[in-house]
Amino acid sequence: xxxxxxxxxxxxxxxxxxxxxxxxxxxxxxxxxxxxxxxxxxxxxxxxxxxxxxxxxxxxxxxxxxxxxxxxxxxxxxxxxxxxxxxxxxxxxxxxxxxxxxxxxxxxxxxxxxxxxxxxxxxxxxxxxxxxxxxxxxxxxxxxxxxxxxxxxxxxxxxxxxxxxxxxxxxxxxxxxxxxxxxxxxxxxxxxxxxxxxxxxxxxxxxxxxxxxxxxxxxxxxxxxxxxxxxxxxxxxxxxxxxxxxxxxxxxxxxxxxxxxxxxxxxxxxxxxxxxxxxxxxxxxxxxxxxxxxxxxxxxxxxxxxxxxxxxxxxxxxxxxxxxxxxxxxxxxxxxxxxxxxxxxxxxxxxxxxxxxxxxxxxxxxxxxxxxxxxxxxxxxxxxxxxxxxx
Numbered sequence: 008x009x010x011x012x013x014x015x016x017x018x019x020x021x022x023x024x025x026x027x028x029x030x031x032x033x034x035x036x037x038x039x040x041x042x043x044x045x046x047x048x049x050x051x052x053x054x055x056x057x058x059x060x061x062x063x064x065x066x067x068x069x070x071x072x073x074x075x076x077x078x079x080x081x082x083x084x085x086x087x088x089x090x091x092x093x094x095x096x097x098x099x100x101x102x103x104x105x106x107x108x109x110x111x112x113x114x115x116x117x118x119x120x121x122x123x124x125x126x127x128x129x130x131x132x133x134x135x136x137x138x139x140x141x142x143x144x145x146x147x148x149x150x151x152x153x154x155x156x157x158x159x160x161x162x163x164x165x166x167x168x169x170x171x172x173x174x175x176x177x178x179x180x181x182x183x184x185x186x187x188x189x190x191x192x193x194x195x196x197x198x199x200x201x202x203x204x205x206x207x208x209x210x211x212x213x214x215x216x217x218x219x220x221x222x223x224x225x226x227x228x229x230x231x232x233x234x235x236x237x238x239x240x241x242x243x244x245x246x247x248x249x250x251x252x253x254x255x256x257x258x259x260x261x262x263x264x265x266x267x268x269x270x271x272x273x274x275x276x277x278x279x280x281x282x283x284x285x286x287x288x289x290x291x292x293x294x295x296x297x298x299x300x301x302x303x304x305x306x307x308x309x310x311x312x313x314x315x316x317x318x319x320x321x322x323x324x325x326x327x328x329x330x331x332x333x334x335x336x337x338x339x340x341x342x343x344x345x346x347x348x349x350x351x352x353x354x355x356x357x358x359x360x361x362x363x364x365x366x367x368x369x370x371x372x373x374x375x376x377x378x379x380x381x382x383x384x385x386x387x388x389x390x391x392x393x394x395x396x397x398x
Contacts, residue, residue, distance in 0.1 A: 011158040011324060012036070014148050016134045016170060018045050020052075020112070021290030021307030022163030023119035026127055027065050028315035031394045034159070034324075038127055039134035039150055045116055050190040050267060051215060051223030052112055056105035057389040058305035061312045064391050067118040074218045075108035078202035083368060086207040088251030091368035093203075094376055102380045103387050107301075109202070109215035109223060111192060115304075136160055136170050139284030142325050146285040159324035160286040161314065163307070166272055168292035174283040181272040184297050184350060187230040189243060189268050191261035194221050199253050206364070209356030212247050212254045224257040227298070229354055232270055239266050273297050273347065277340045282328040287314055293335070296343035299350045302386060306339050309389060316392035342386060 013029050015022045018040030029036040054062070054071060062068035082093035100106045120128060132151055140146035145156040162170035166181050198220060204213045210228035217223055228246055236242035243258040274295045281293045290307030313334050317327045355364050371379065 011318075011320060011322070013159040013161060013324070014039065014134065014146075014155060014157040015161040015163060016136070016148070017163035017165060017290075017292070018042070018128055018130065019163060019165065019290065019307075020115055020119070020304045021311060022161065023116065023123070023128070024061075024065070024308050024311035025161045025163060025289055025314060027067075027119055027122055028311045028394065029159075029161075029318065030124060030127070031065060032315050032318045033320045033395060034315070034318050036127065036161075037129065038123075039132040039148075040128060040130045041133040043131045045120065045128065045130060046113075050112065050192045050225070051109060051217060052115070052304050053215065053301040054108040054110060054115070055301065055305050056103045056107070056387045058308045059105050059108060060389075061308045061391040064312060064394050065119075065122065067122050070118050071110055071115060072106070072108055074110050074114050075106060076198075076216045076218060077106070078216065080201040080203070081107075082201075082203045082372070084201075084203065084205045084251065085365060086205055086250040090372065091206070091365060092372040092379065094379065098376050099380065102377065103384075109217060111217055111221070111223070112304075114218075136162065136173055136286055139174060139286045140325070141284050142323075158285060159318075161289055162286055162292050163289045164292050166274075166291040166295040168288065170286060171278070171288055171292050174286060174288070175278055178278060179276055180274070181295055182275050183232040184271040184273050184347075185229055185354060186227045186271040186297070186350065187234065187268060188271055188298065189226045189239065189258075189261075189266060190223070191225070191258075191266045192217065192221050192223050193257055193260035195253065195257060195260060198222070199257075205250055205254055206353060206368075207247075207250065208358075208361045209354055210246055211353050212250065212258075214254070214257065222257060224254075224261070226258065227271070227353065229356065230270075235268065239263065239268055271297055273343065275347070277336065277343075281310075281332045281335050281339075285325050285328070287328055287331055289314065294339035294343055296339075297346045297350045299353060300342065300346040300386070302342050302346060306342055309338075309391070310335055312391045312394070316394060319395070338389075345386070
């Protein structure tokens, strides 16, 4: 089959991380991105310790940590402003050995692209798998430059992945979670004193200070699928206008043409595998999950390291893909389930249910910090596999 080369479909965080990890292993990879540019969808994200450790393996972790802002108070508040659960960035770092870095998606994309060899990413270049291949023949991908063969195809083509539909045509695909979300990056006159989320009946708002005095602000609320408002900022004021400062003030700063609204869809039914033939599914294409644990991009980054780590220029990738599924399917299913359960708590909206939730969170907030943070240990303590050095 000649040199083992890879084709990556999708130029989001997962696809770019996979391409960089493959290059570090000596596997040439080309990224085909349908969009005309790599303008990132989504405003910001939280890189948890598990993802930061993986990015360290690729040499881009320090750059992104340098763009993060430490928060003196982090946790969950009541709409009145009263803290229910609270900790600090310092406590998170002490417990996990690292922080949760809130950064703009554009900064993550830029860091990954800058680390890749020039010419790796081809924008305005849709690509479609026409043959997943097997242990005797290569995979075939149709591109604007014609059909191309590859020893490995990484399908990082998102929640509505055409590749997933080809490989697993009987899978029901993504379903609506019941939540819609709004996201924006704004620049207030004064940086918020606290970060984290505010939980109210059937909805939440989140605040994450970024570099350069910017703030990532987001909201989630129960809503019918496909519902839209004529004025989304007015809708946010309707939902959050009487909540504690600075939630309504931050939403009011969102520029209408930069305020993103998206329904949350998830793969509630796990796939039977994360690969078929010579094609590996990665990120949302493999395990789209609710955003309530902030692990969507983090799990895609993990995927990329696990996929690339056993490969060398002499290794046929098809022999390593069963181990990729074996490592990733149970973990991503567990993380997705935990995120869905958190969403079910946010979804509580009757007075009795929200009172019980508030009481439960308040009691949890009285626990020792070590006990409180220990609830995320299974996610945050993940350690990335080693990659080749000098590649």
